[in-house]
Amino acid sequence: MTSRALWSAISQLHSGVYFAPDSKARYESVGLKGYWMGYFASRSAALGTPRPRLVVATFHGFAPRLVERALPDAWRLADRDRVLEQRYALARDLLEGVAEGATALAPRVRSVLAGVDWAGKPLAAAHAELPASDDPVIDFWQSVTALREYRGDCHVAVLTAAGLSGAAANALAESTGWLRHADQRTMRGWTEEEWAEAIAGLVTRGWLEPDGTATETGRAARAQLEDATDRVVAAGLDREAASRLVTLEAELVDLAGQWADDHPALAGRPLRSS
Template identity: 45%
Template sequence: MSVPTPFWRSVEALNNVVYLVPEAARHYTSIGLKGSWMGYFASRSAPMGAASPELVVATFHGFAPHLVHRALPDAWGFASPARVHRARLELATGVLGRALTGEQVAPLADSLASIVEGLDLAGKPLAAAHASLEAPADDLGRFWLADAVVREFRGDCHVAVLVTHGLGGVDANVLNLAAGRTFPEQQALRGWSDDEWAAGHDRLRARGWLDDDGAITPLGADARDELEAATDRACLSAMSTDAVATAVEITDDLRAVARALRASLKT
């Protein structure tokens, strides 16, 4: 038995919405942070404590170091990690509450929490940091935080796979863009300079994964698919049998919730 791809995609969508809504920047400004990037890096790393920029570069992997250094460690002088984490939960429950009720998500929160209990978190720092947090009292918050642990679990596995295959942050982003798996603006969104981006292209061309025009080759497409498959295998190997079974069981319900949330954000 394996974990269905729609499960992981739904987990990702439900977790990431808290970083993508327009009000996120204003929300973090209200507690003293400066700018949307400071809010993003501080809020996602807050479970690790007053994380250094070096730690965040290492665990987030895909962002240009200078972008992280612009936000950290300054953020911790404006708001403590505990305050930032509370603000992120407040934002998450507010966004979820547009489309969902605590009663609706309570069973999924229970199921996700049971999945978390069945994860081997060795070598998965962001997931472990999130898992160490006290579960919120309300069901919307409990649901979102458990979902975040599972999302960071797969993210940690993916970073491990990328590093094992010798792909740095810029290389992984260049490959994703060439494969059509991310936004056209990904270079700017992740803070990479033109020279850094070009160097990433050069390294992927040397592997035979991109052609001279920067288009992905069949070899590169196969490699990109294998990176995802290897991530799935890494996740599966670190999940208990019960956790996998629960993920399979709740996939359709989780996908329905993710769709309802996306629809609410379009109105």
């Protein structure tokens, strides 16, 4: 089984595009308005020009109203292909310091995608279906992104099977220390009432105290959700893909470390409830 360190490295190499200081300006240059419109449009553009319900379903952790403020208006204001161009340009610029390593690893990471079972992983499959780039650095990032969303789709499946809503999943992750954000409720767009309802449900399960702090049972349950995600991830990789990932692990972890050294303000900041 591939390690958490590998998936953390993959997530880190992918997610800088969401926190880059100029991301808002880049997307505004093609017609979008504000940070969240740029985020939802750029991340969901692999799906085409999706409407809010599809993005709520595939992203899982965001309040529907936050998505609805951005979509479908984004597709009226900006061309989907130009949004993708800005997304790739952001990734290319952010990976410039590790471009040599990314170029060397690009074909090997791309080869992993051939051994992934995409069934039940819609967001990952959409990214894997995007045309490969002639630029090996962008191609590397595209492949890493498909793998990152693959684990994300697996995690969403585990969360929903456990009966956790987007708000509840975020509240549990925040209370058990799995997230780095100080106010996940506000960031994901949930109201105080929705957050309180989510916490109340987790209290009923015995996973949280009434004040929102995690119980021992809750911490164990959250760890079990990650373990279950690991199993679902492993089940969707054929033997060759799993073997290729194992051989890539040390190099990807090292590359992510180099990238983090170049971008300390952007490193280690996941956006999803994982």
